[in-house]
Amino acid sequence: MKAIWNGTTIAESDDTVVVEGNHYFPRTAVRDDVVRPSATTSVCPWKGTASYLSLEVDGKANPDAAWFYPEPKDAAREITGRVAFWKGVEVTA
Template identity: 85%
Template sequence: MATASWNGTVIAESDDIVTVEGNAYFPRQAVRDDVLRPSDTTSVCPWKGTASYYTLEVDGATNPDAVWYYPAPKDAAREITGRVAFWKGVEVR
């Protein structure tokens, strides 16, 4: 079972992880809805497509754009459809 934690709180857990470029992509439904806040940030990966982000909010602390996902990944990255990944201090084990 893989877990993602931030600020001392487990925010996601799943045994269905896809690893791409060293990043663990969790199924979106494995992430707690109550810690995610929408973000307007986007970025572009040449082979995966346009990424969107969520800000984490745990116990009143925020971590802007710490969660990313590809709403419509390119064909080369279709395995991450419906999945999210973490960074900015989120610990994945």
């Protein structure tokens, strides 16, 4: 699977976990040079508290376009150490 935004591959892996229709990529498959930390968080009743990452590619920013669960609840432990994308990021095989 690949995650692509602004014409650039952000993440690529054969090892994704699908939860609620979202592909969660291993964090190690996500390019560090295009992600930036974000202060945004949200809470899912069964997964826990999500943290976000913003993308920056060729001078263009996509705030909070990726999320992950630093300490997911037991029901979502399969996404530990994984990142998912939205906000215009194309995830394709």
